[in-house]
Amino acid sequence: MIELKSPAEIERMRTTGAFVAEVLAELRAKAAVGVNLLDLEHHTRRLIRDRGAESCYWDYAPSFGRGPFRNTVCLSVNDAVLHGLPHDxxxxxxxxLSMDLAVSIDGWVADAAVTVIVGTPAEEDVxxxxxxxxxxxxxxxxxRPGNxxxxxxATIGAVAANHGYGVNTEFGGHGLGRTMHEDPHVPNRGRPGRGLLLRPGMTLALEPWFIAGSSRIVMDPDGWTIRSADGSRTAHSEHTVAITEDGPVVLTRLGTED
Structure with a gap:
């Protein structure tokens, strides 16, 4: 079931989205050579606590995970791409480093992810x-409405193909609003003109994630961290987007961004 949000509800999600964007901007600035992933996790906990927000990951226990997540941000390094468990x-x-954050404020969720290169960037990683x-x-x-x-x-898959990257469809984007995961599932590969009609009031987390080599993935022994099967590097970008009569509105973009 897809719940269409009113303009007022979308504004409440925008408030959450602004906070998510601010936290990710702080984490981006802090991610440097010599920084421990646990320091980034603990900093995120403090920011969420101080804002009076709730982490969508704390105690998150889906069927594919091993027990509750018990962290507030996914931190995935190099060949790890999704659900990276913060560790020493x-x-x-x-x-x-890919950083994925989802929080709830006053009952409304926003979700976003960024990937940064720490220190000296390699051309292929850029x-x-x-x-x-x-x-x-x-x-x-x-x-957009009507699409x-x-x-x-198909758009995400076409960009991947243009760059020579395969696409894994086991995980992708999703609806969200009152909870972190709602219908529909948004694969990162598809056929244009097919599937659900997009309508104003829909709110989606769009999250292309690519692997430099094989599109196959494996799970770490921790039961959470997902890696490329061949050890090649990965990247992940995500925004929460609302569909309005006038087109898409990004809810997790910093006010200073274009």
């Missing part, structure tokens, strides 16, 4: 990260 790891020069950002921008543009869900998915 010190960032090194050239690491690729290309990978920029490809996910390009795919996200294209997906947002396709998120179909497949138009979003």
């Amino acid at each position: 790891y010190v960032l090194r020069d050239g690491d690729v 290309r990978l990260v920029r490809a996910t950002e390009e795919a996200l921008a294209a997906a947002i543009e396709a998120t 179909r869900l497949g138009d979003i998915s």
Whole structure:
């Protein structure tokens, strides 16, 4: 079941989205050589507590995970791409770090992710990260009333193909609003003109994530961290987007961003 949000409800999600964007901006600034992932996790906990928000990840226990997540941000390094469990790891020069954050404020959720390169960037890593950002921008543009869900998915898949990256469809974007995961599922590959009709009031988390090598994934022994099966590097970009009569509105963009 898809719950259409009113303009007032979308504004409440925008409030949450602004906070998510602010936290990710702080984490981006803090992610440097010599910083421990646990320091980033604990800083996120403090920010969420001080704002009076609630983490959507704390005690998150879906069927694919091993027990409750018990952390507030997903931190995935290098070949890890999704659901990275914060652990005792010190960032090194050239690491690729994806940070995924979802919180709720006054009962309304927003979800976003960014990927940063720590220290000295390798050209191939820059290309990978920029490809996910390009795919996200294209997906947002396709998120318009009258389009179909497949138009979003096909747009993401086309960007991946243009850059020579395969696409894994086991995990993708999703609806959200009162909870972190609502209908519909938004695959990162699809056929244009197919699927659900996009309507004003729908709110979606769009999240292209690409792997430089094989599109196959494996799960870490921790039961959460998802990695590329061949050890190649990964990147992940995500925004929460509302569909309005006038087109897409990004709810997790900093006010200083274009």
